[in-house]
Amino acid sequence: MTDDVPTKDYARQYGPLWPELGPALERVFRGDAPVLGRAVREFEDAWAAMHGSRHCVGVGNGTDALALTLRAWGVGPGDEVVTCAHTFVATVTAIAMAGARPVLVDAEPESMLLDLHRVAAAVTDRTRALIPVHLYGRVVDPVPLRSLAERHGLRVLEDAAQAHGALGADLRLAGTIGDAGAFSFHPSKNLGAFGDAGAVLTDDDELAERLRVLRNLGKLDKYTVRALSPNSKLDTLQAVVLNTKLPHLDRWNRRRAELAGRYAVGLEGVGDLQLPEPGGGVHAWHLYVVRTGRRDALREFLRQRGVGSGIHYPIPPHLQSYDPRLGKVDLGYRAGDFPIAERLAETIVSLPLGHELRDDEIDRVIDTVREFFG
Numbered sequence: 001m002t003d004d005v006p007t008k009d010y011a012r013q014y015g016p017l018w019p020e021l022g023p024a025l026e027r028v029f030r031g032d033a034p035v036l037g038r039a040v041r042e043f044e045d046a047w048a049a050m051h052g053s054r055h056c057v058g059v060g061n062g063t064d065a066l067a068l069t070l071r072a073w074g075v076g077p078g079d080e081v082v083t084c085a086h087t088f089v090a091t092v093t094a095i096a097m098a099g100a101r102p103v104l105v106d107a108e109p110e111s112m113l114l115d116l117h118r119v120a121a122a123v124t125d126r127t128r129a130l131i132p133v134h135l136y137g138r139v140v141d142p143v144p145l146r147s148l149a150e151r152h153g154l155r156v157l158e159d160a161a162q163a164h165g166a167l168g169a170d171l172r173l174a175g176t177i178g179d180a181g182a183f184s185f186h187p188s189k190n191l192g193a194f195g196d197a198g199a200v201l202t203d204d205d206e207l208a209e210r211l212r213v214l215r216n217l218g219k220l221d222k223y224t225v226r227a228l229s230p231n232s233k234l235d236t237l238q239a240v241v242l243n244t245k246l247p248h249l250d251r252w253n254r255r256r257a258e259l260a261g262r263y264a265v266g267l268e269g270v271g272d273l274q275l276p277e278p279g280g281g282v283h284a285w286h287l288y289v290v291r292t293g294r295r296d297a298l299r300e301f302l303r304q305r306g307v308g309s310g311i312h313y314p315i316p317p318h319l320q321s322y323d324p325r326l327g328k329v330d331l332g333y334r335a336g337d338f339p340i341a342e343r344l345a346e347t348i349v350s351l352p353l354g355h356e357l358r359d360d361e362i363d364r365v366i367d368t369v370r371e372f373f374g
């Protein structure tokens with residue numbers, strides 16, 4: 001039995017980093033502050049500098065990065081925020097956490113991203129913000145996005161959780177296209193901490209200042225409280241992990257692109273497979289998501305041959321069965337409301353992709369997929 005081709009292998013990812021990471025962690029334990037230590041500011045400064053942004057505010061996770069930004073903008077009960085029906089649930093969660101109503105718009109079938117042509121019909125006089133999700137690492141087309149937002153007077157909060165280092169068609173980095181960009185550094189992302197972490201990028205001084213208060217229990221300083229707000233700070237140890245990994249991000253993303261290119265060549269014209277289109281700009285290849293009408297059979301075939309795969313995501317947020325004992329959720333949508341998103345959920349499959357994977361492993365995935373389709 002040969003080794004599995006994994007969708008994620010953290011031990012393999014951390015092996016080569018350990019000579020840098022070990023001493024960096026020791027330095028922190030010996031001399032930095034456990035909460036909001038120097039390492040946090042160091043990462044915030046580096047992430048802001050890489051993006052040419054005035055501010056980066058580190059928070060506990062990507063969901064809070066979205067929710068706290070909405071809150072800092074004064075978005076709350078009675079307000080509506082528009083986002084894509086085809087996304088990780090956290091985008092929708094964040095809108096609900098802010099107290100606003102999530103208004104969903106179907107995906108555009110080719111890009112699998114928010115269909116900008118459908119947004120205008122979803123805007124009402126209560127709509128305050130638009131959250132484009134750069135899903136899988138592909139950036140929502142920035143020029144029509146910005147003109148749409150301007151036309152309707154909406155703030156744009158990018159969900160860039162899957163798009164670290166990706167460029168839009170205007171060659172601006174994901175997270176700098178709208179009024180603010182929210183990132184997750186969940187371990188699975190292109191730049192991942194060893195645990196939860198997130199950040200917000202913005203050029204807006206006022207927003208950054210509010211976020212620094214909102215992430216810290218609403219505290220202006222040690223004893224002055226200006227809001228009843230969550231405790232959601234970027235952890236010092238996670239910042240050390242991120243500082244150690246950041247210099248490698250560009251190389252890792254190029255490796256992902258190389259492997260995506262290998263899939264594109266090896267899987268061209270195979271069965272009914274629909275391969276992902278990179279779009280304009282530079283794709284971050286967080287996930288390599290193909291589509292097939294025989295998705296479940298393909299996954300089972302891969303599994304039996306030691307090839308990992310995933311589905312991102314099998315149940316769209318509007319079709320989950322929410323338990324009322326865990327909180328009231330009424331998105332107000334039914335099956336059939338977002339046919340593209342629903343069809344995607346049934347046909348998508350994510351093939352193994354990560355900078356730590358070898359060429360021969362990708363080739364093994366390709367060969368196994370080809371074998372399945374005969």
Ligand SMILES: *Cc1c(COP(=O)(O)O)cnc(C)c1O
Binds near residue numbers: 088091162183186198
């Ligand atoms: C990961 C992710 C989030 C949430 O990030 P967490 O750090 O897990 O809270 C939000 N949106 C998208 C698209 C994501 O992939």
